[in-house]
Amino acid sequence: VILGLLGGMMIVLIVSRLDTDRGLTPIFVLALALLVFSFTGAVGGSGFLAVYVAGIYAGNRKMQAIGTIKRFQDGMTWLAQIIMFLVLGLLATPSQFPVIIVPAILLALFLIFVARPLAVWLSLLPFDYTQQEIGFVAWVGLRGAVSILLAIMPILGKLENGQIYFNTAFIIVLVSLLVQGWTIKPVAKKLGLIIPPRIGAVDKVEVDLPGAANHELLSYRVIKDSPVLRGERIPRWATPSLVIRDGKSMRYQYAGRLRENDLVYLFIVPSYSRLLDRLFASRAPVDEDDAEFFGAFALSPARPAADLDAAYGPGLLNESEKGLTIAELMRQRLGGKADYADRVRLGSIILIVRDLDEHDHVTSVGMSLEAVEPAITLPIFINLKDIIQRVRDRLKGRRNRETTTSESAQKAPTGREEARHENGR
Known part of the structure; x- marks a missing residue:
């Protein structure tokens, strides 16, 4: 991480002072990235992690010819992925597939429907994601070039049964692409996660x-x-x-x-x-689901957030949040920066960012009174906040039932009193 951060600083410094043909700038950036990768690996560090950190740092800094660099890197990314899939096909041995095809498919299905969803849920448990969002991340998964690269490692290391690992990874990648790849858009639409376009084609x-x-x-x-x-x-x-x-x-x-x-x-x-x-831009296509996605009601982002607590609370806001406006509340709940279509849940209501200005300030807020429906009926994709809330609600309901039972027992007449009542009547 440290060498990657220093490498990113080096890339920005050299490119900013580079006085050469603009067409050569992306080549210099690529050469410097390879230098960071190789040097980190030579001293015993992870070259992949170092060059990743260097790219994140350099990509968020102002450099000359940044547009040319991004277009070049975009093309190199596609070329690298094409090469990786080509290598996948060249190293695979289809004649060996019949021996492992059944366990490989079973392993792929286990990864798709059990292991990966469970790992994603545990990773995102502390964060305030909805069931729809966690379910979608679990379904999209991680496959392709990274899986292929990791599958090549046993062959390069000449490990025993390395070819079996690679052939198994080949089948798993194919199954994942066939089962999950083409279903990404239908799943996103089913979960209500497709954001309506703000503007049309431009x-x-x-x-x-x-x-x-x-x-x-x-x-x-x-x-x-x-x-x-x-x-x-x-x-x-x-x-x-x-x-x-x-x-x-x-x-x-x-x-x-x-x-x-x-x-x-x-x-x-x-x-x-x-x-x-x-x-x-041309006119954005208007969909009947747009109003449902952005909420049926519009709120002024300048209104006090305390009005929401008074109308739909109490208990929606913390004491420190009651002095904020709705826009400030949403920005604080979203980690300091709001983006188009971001959502903030406050009890039974949902606030949605409808629009932003040129300075990323919220200019329009939608509100939905409908609770977020669960992605599935099982509790696997519930975040930690919802789990705590459900436990509280269950304990509260149990206490209420115990209180009601106790009061009924106190009010109910005894057998002797009932006999007296009958005799008197």
């Missing part, structure tokens, strides 16, 4: 600017039904510089009203790009 290209510029150059293609085509004006903080129409370039001032398929180049401040996305 055709955008980011153009790298040399040096440490404080502006971005974006290129948008004007799409049919986009707000800018319907007469919406471009904001003042965006500076249009060029319009390409029918293969001819012209200054924005002389282009007149924008037309469909025009290519517009604009200089903007980086944090405002999402607002322009909405301006140049």
Whole structure:
């Protein structure tokens, strides 16, 4: 971890001071990543972990030609995965499959339906995930290049029965892809985890600017039904510089009203790009499930959170949270940063982030009064918070029943009193 962190700092420092052709920058980054990997392995550390940490650090820092680096790394990622699956096919021995096919399939089914869900549930137990979310993570699982790489290790180490391990992993990966791979979207839809789109289609290209510029150059293609085509004006903080129409370039001032398929180049401040996305995007498809996903009621994020506790509580908020606004409460419950479609559960109500501004401040909040339905009837995907709440509710219900039974016993007349009552009547 330490060498990876230092390696990430080294990558950022060298790339920031690198004065060479921009096309060579991704090659330098790749070479430096290999240096971090090999050096860490040479001194007895984990090269994989080191280069992973270095990538996380460098990827979250400002560097020149960052767009070029990301596109190059994206292509290298796909190439690496293709190579791994090619190696999987080359090293597999289908003639040996009949001997292990039955236990391998049984092992795959055990991993899919027992081991992996149990491991995911135990890992996510302390966190405030819903049953739907934990169930989806358990179903998606981990397969592909990582499994193949780990399966190759016994063969490289020349372990006894190493080929059996590899062939078993081959069958497990295939079963996982066939059973889980194509069902990801139906499962997500069944669990209600597909987020409705905020905007429609948008055709955008980011153009790298040399040096440490404080502006971005974006290129948008004007799409049919986009707000800018319907007469919406471009904001003042965006500076249009060029319009390409029918293969001819012209200054924005002389282009007149924008037309469909025009290519517009604009200089903007980086944090405002999402607002322009909405301006140049087509209309988002409206689904009847959108209102259900974002809640039937809309709340002002500036309202005091104490109003929720007064209306739907008490006990929804802690004492420290009663002085916050709804937006501040949601941001605090979400770890300091709210994102589109994030949800916060408060007892029997759910708060949903409907929209954000350019500074990631919550501008619209939806509320649902319907409790989150469990993903399944079994309690395997219940988080620790829900388990504690269910135990409390059960203990409270037991105490109430005992209290009711005790009061009934005290009020019930004895046999002698009943006899007197009968004689008197």
